[in-house]
Amino acid sequence: MSETVSDPGLGEPFGPKPRKRFSRRNIFIYGTLIFVSLYYLLPLYVMVATSLKGMPEIRLGNVFAPPVDITFAPWVKAWAEACTGLNCDGLSRGFWNSVRITVPSVVVSIIIASVNGYALANWRFKGSDTFFTILIVGAFIPYQVMIYPIVIVLREIGLYGSIWGLVIVHSIFGMPILTLLFRNYFTSIPEELFKAARVDGASFWGIYFKIMLPMALPIFVVAIILQVTGIWNDFLFGVIYTKPDTYPMTVQLNNIVNSVQGVKEYNVNMAATILTGIVPLVIYFISGKLFVRGIAEGAVKG
């Protein structure tokens, strides 16, 4: 092979043979990837294009035709006027409900899971691994098995139908994956650090706040990304544990688009759909590799 020629002074070409830019292989690879990418992008394009058209234009054309008369009226209507049931104040209500649900749910679930993971990694006690195993196995139980008893529990403590009830539910079902994430991260931190702090007399919470928390910032970011997208996208828990006034955005979106009354306004529907999808999409495109890392770590080790 040409790599074995070690003396460049000979004037012989060496190193791997440069690839032709338009080899048949490259055309195949890029061609396939571009084709597949277009397929994946198509629904996004259709959403945006449809939401910018007026209804007459939609009725005349097809979903892929680019908008000719660009109008932002469907967006305004979806945000502020679209009706679900008796409320006609648009998706804005659902949006703010989702914000009110997502923020406390993310905060509470991450606090609980990070402390859990820390206890499991550094302060094992008798039975702690058993509870952890139950937690991980429990992550595979279909939600449908547990939803009704949880309704009863929430009703007993007076939180059924309120946002805080839903916060508890999200914290519960986010716990397995998040605890796993934090436990694995804290386990990977050298134990000497922890032992040194203990010798110096630091307590459970002292070590958590002064040593572990500052070191775990990257994993906190991963957990936040994971939870914000997961909770924002949730539908099942929202529809069960909240009332129409506090429905999250996904539930309200579904009610707007799939309502049987009235004429279907496809442009308003698509504008509403984009509005609902925009929060996780923005998070996805900003966080980039961290998002991938979050799901991969959560998934591979799960």
Add this chain to the structure above:
Amino acid sequence: MSAGKRPVQLWRNLSAKIAAIPMILTALVIFVGCSLWTVFYSFTNSKLLPKVKFVGLNQYERLWSTNRWLISIENLVIYGICTLIFSLLIGFLLAALLDQKIRFENTFRSILLYPFALSFIVTGLVWQWVLNPQFGIQKIIRDLGFENFAFDPLYNPDIVIYGVLIAGLWQGTGLIMCLMLAGIRGIDQEIWKAARIDGIQTWKTYVFIVIPMMRPVFITSLVIIASGIVRVYDLVVAQTGGGPGIASEVPAKYVYDYMFQNQNLGQGFAASTMMLLTVAIVIVPWAYLEFGSKKHV
């Protein structure tokens, strides 16, 4: 250990135990307690409210003689098998393509993964629109001159589940591709070099050397896909609402409808217990193989 030491044992590590209370409650009350509760009440004839009046296996007999449930199961099987095969196949092929030291790898990966950030509700609604026979794909192909072309999966009871499948794959394959890509990258480069020196073709290296070495990744993907399949609910609610008629019903929707709309709790409990059983059949052998012999998690 003497009996006198017991209290000390209990108080040791107290902060950690207090901190773990939410986890312990979740594990015992929700995951164990609530599941057992549901299984227990599936043997009663609870209607609007749960009550302890046992009827044996009546609920299950009714369940398996209800047409809607049988259709739900059939749909789940079709959707499940197709999702498994296509997710793994497409996921691996795309990962192998992205692995060819190409330019713009990050761009391609971002494009293939972005649907995963979207909710099933959004996914379902977009594909409901794209597959709309009046304005969507069918209309375009007809406009090209194929007047009799028919592709209206969401309005045809025979193929509606494949319409749902298209949307589900669009949303989920990106994740599998990412896992596969990580798996391919995790394989020692020396193996590639050895294969090249032996003159083995690239595709043969993938099929006979790389894939067998990626067993853990395939199993992880399998578990993720499988647990997602059983849960499929939002997608169907958004895209078809279970229709046309009851042609695209799925078990998770059956459970929800019977519990919260038809006020027939017993049926809902029986159906959800069947779902639990299905998952157990898939998960228990896997957990046994993975963790059974070695004692670590």
